[in-house]
Amino acid sequence: MDGIVVAGTHSGAGKTVATLALCRALSDAGYDVRPAKAGPDFIDPSHHAAVTGRPSRTLDPWLEGEEGMRRNYYRGADDAGGARSAAGSAGSPPVCVVEGMMGLYDGDVSTARVAAILDLPVVLVVDAKAGMESVAATALGFRAYAAHAGIDVDVVGIVAQRAHGGRHERGIRDALPEGIEYLGRIPPREDLEIPDRHLGLHMGDEAPLGREALSAAAAHLDAERVRDLARAPPRPEPPEPGSQTGARVAVARDDAFRFLYPATVERLRERAVVETFAPTAGDDLPDCDGVYLSGGYPERHAAALAASPALETIGERAPEGLPVFGECGGLMALAESLEVDGETHGMAGVLPAEVRMCDRFQALDHVELTARRDAPTARAGETLRGHEFHYSAADVGSDARFAFDVARGRGIDGERDGLLEYRTLGTYAHVHAESGAFDRFVESIDSL
CATH class of the missing domain: 3.40.50.880 (Class I glutamine amidotransferase (GATase) domain)
Known part of the structure; x- marks a missing residue:
């Protein structure tokens, strides 16, 4: 199953909204989307499930081990059926959209490490509210930092969060260096905010993003190019089957x-x-x-x-x-x-x-x-x-x-x-x- 990781420059960069919009864009383009979440999260996956109609897989090498994480990734590929809340075709090859945690390189068990273990390309969500060329500089810095950190991470493109169209969008796109593609933007809209509480965001069935707002955001993303950039990790050996106890x-x-x-x-x-x-x-x-x-x-x-x-x-x-x-x-x-x-x-x-x-x-x-x-x-x-x-x-x-x-x-x-x-x-x-x-x-x- 081909996949791609949606990472942020920092916590609060807008990864969840960008992930949901990308899931919607891919579904609207006819692809069968299988969501996942890097790190030990229960709340963001509830939003993934609300948009895609599929369970969202947890990908965490600390909790699962590297082989266990790869097995869990491919469990997502093997999910049968599922309610279809978007227009994706159940007959199309599945594509996995993995939402990262915190900033790309943050933490002992980082989004970068998850992407490297699975050999998945990274789309970086960058807050573009008050920047153009600086957005490109940020993306270039995140791409170059992989070598410094000794992690094999492939930042292939960006999604510009809170970016307007016209001159703002052109300025960001034109400033990007070769090898980092402009994959679209999330417009600044108040109805693209998810309320939170003490353990994080509200659950997906409590405060889902409005279908109209999410579709409007998805329209500004290049789903076809994202799908082209996605690639598949090697399939791991299946686990030893456990016997049914009848308990x-x-x-x-x-x-x-x-x-x-x-x-x-x-x-x-x-x-x-x-x-x-x-x-x-x-x-x-x-x-x-x-x-x-x-x-x-x-x-x-x-x-x-x-x-x-x-x-x-x-x-x-x-x-x-x-x-x-x-x-x-x-x-x-x-x-x-x-x-x-x-x-x-x-x-x-x-x-x-x-x-x-x-x-x-x-x-x-x-x-x-x-x-x-x-x-x-x-x-x-x-x-x-x-x-x-x-x-x-x-x-x-x-x-x-x-x-x-x-x-x-x-x-x-x-x-x-x-x-x-x-x-x-x-x-x-x-x-x-x-x-x-x-x-x-x-x-x-x-x-x-």
Whole structure:
């Protein structure tokens, strides 16, 4: 599957809007678009899915390893069907549009590194609000910096963000050096802004860009030339297939539990029977052998969770030995209580912790965990890599048992992560299916 990376000069450069406009432009030109996101993000991919009708793949070598990331890239090529929200032809060869993270070279796990591992060309989004020749100078500097950084990155063109037409557009195009193509512009429009909240942008189904505004932006992009510049990474070896266990895993999916990587649900379905339920909508826990509670926004739905029959049932069945795995928001829901804006709400009461929301983020990093003992997602001594981003803090009981030591990141108390009670595990870390954690979780259920 051919692909291209949309990168920015810095965070806030307009990558998400440019990515969505490019997806729309390619779809309108008849191409089958498969979106992806560099780095551990759940929010931007929701916007990709809203525009393309396809799940957006997470591409992160820290979470997945290089081969795992390549496998996940090609999982996007193998996606069948999908709702078609744009005019792209399902019969055309797929093209992957990968949205970068932060600035092109920023971070240990950078957009540049993702592009280099996949050998994908880069389209740079440059803010052109108050520049013409300087836009070209910026693009040239980003292209040249690859050699200085020792990363094999191919910046093939730019999209000018907040650029007008006419003289402004011509000045940018004419100033670009050979080897960096002008691929279009995103006009300065107020209706091309996505509102945000404490964990980032609003989700794609909460604040989608208007179809008219997105189509207007797409009309200024050269979809055909972008498609010509795209190229395909080598296909990796397929993973070892896991056996179907027949275990029934209940997976929470609603407004409180929204942060699920597509590959996670797919891997769970490969190894088990998945039953979804919506705790905030009043669903009780379905008949199951294990439960997965993902991250999301439990703080925005604390009252509904406090009244949820599903959390009450989890609170009753967990002491009986029901395996439960909660990540971040899932950890919060499994705790004794959740304090939001000075009001305390009772949660499932399985884990010995009282969680409170804070005014600023408490952790934002890739993490590395070493298992202190056998746990539902890892055996003693094994290492898991993941990601954490949360505004809550947990005050844990003096008798709390932790599953992991933190080699990188913050975890729950700066040194440890993974509260373990009965057969229930709650972590602040999010892990990817390529880590093997979900295979271990299903196998732990099957071993009962």
